[in-house]
Amino acid sequence: MVKEFRKKQQRPKKSSLVYGKAAVLQALEQGEALDRIYLDQKLNDPGVGEIRRLATAKQVPVNYVPAVKLAHFNVANHEGVIAQKSRIVYQNLQDLLSFVIENGEVPLFLILDGITDVRNIGGIARTAWCCGVQAIIIPDKGVGALNEDAILTSAGALEKIPVCRVNSLMKAVDELHLNGVTVFASAMDASLPVATADLSVPAAIIMGSEEKGIYPALLKICDTRISIPMQNHFESLNVSVATGMILYEAMKQRMQG
Template sequence: MTYGMQKRKPALIIGRQPVMEALRSGQLIERIFLQRNAGGPAVQELLQLADEQQVPVNRVPAEKLNSMSGAYRRPGTVNHQGCIAIGGLVRYLDLQDVISHVVEQGKVPLFLLLDAITDVRNIGAIARSAVCCGAQALILPDKGVAPLNEEAVKSSAGAFAKIAVCRVDSLLKAVDLLHLNGISVAASEMKADAPLHKCDLRMPVAVIMGSEDKGVHPSLLKATDIVFKIPMAGDFESFNVSVAAGIILYEAMKQRME
């Protein structure tokens, strides 16, 4: 399985036809912004191509598109025509394909699900720790998470080229798919009884990392199989999410090495 990461900076793709051509050619696209009232056969084809390639589409007002394209407008360039895409730096893979690939390699799945983590540097740091500790995949929702832009890639120190990244339309659906494949789902919760080091992380497991302000969403927490806490020496709020991810991943690696 090949993990893809562009070395060039992402660029805006302006205009309906250029976006269509980019989709047809398999160019990496992070997100598409489509004018709210746009319709017709061409738009339907664009939406179908975007769905097939798991590219999120945001319906936005024309003012948003005007603002995005204004700084890039040059003599001779086309109007945005109700459609602008942001070129991507990371190639997203299908979650089931990644699960199958990891199992076929004889490895024990160790995945991370990122819930509402909006700081790009945190995502980059999490990716770096994931690769260092032997995790095979990051699972991201298509909304409510920081984009994998140049800053995220830089923060990862190249980790995105060495780990599978899956983008899903629902983390709850992803949890269901993980369960169907015999992968347990765990989450950190400050009020949990079991400390991290008492949990068995040698089995196939996916760990949900929640936002620092709200933690793991209650609906996701309800769907987990294992809930643990990271013990702390002092009375302080919590670890930074990327630090917490590193602690959890290191504990999983330590258990698996033993």
């Protein structure tokens, strides 16, 4: 397998960080948009409990990391607590579904499972916005941070297209089903070519990572698996390119309808 080349991610700008127990707690209390919180895994402080409680209530992911990870941020006096600000305001999935349906639109949502390369995420968001996707759904863990690099790669699309961050993609699929949305999964071994699938219906499309694909349990609860035909067999397509092919087909079908 050809190994994917990955650029070394840049250290986040100091202005994008909130650090220290009191400062992070205040940011949570004031409802500041945070991408995630990093806690020293050896930190044993009763005051951290309130940070964890508020983070859970506000659906801000908490990562327990070694001290060397916190040192990477290059800020002093962080007290074992660093939060990264977000330029993305995450939306509630059900609220967004209701808005799309009440607005008379046919839902077209995109679910990203295990995609960690921020350049791929940025490219996907750019294509999704151009093809009329109404929302991108991501898990709170196991996905690349929607940081400055991702926003830059997306040419600003990540600040235009709504993003829903959920604590379980399985539950998100259940919620989509309850709202009458058909969930398609992109899988190389699927027998149904994407051009044959009816993507004009209320739809959500799951894209998995190039290395592992879609999580098996998630794949199992999808309605239909679709594939992209290839003239010459290859291990996998770049996930951003594959997403573009599928979304273009969905857009074409909807424009013709």
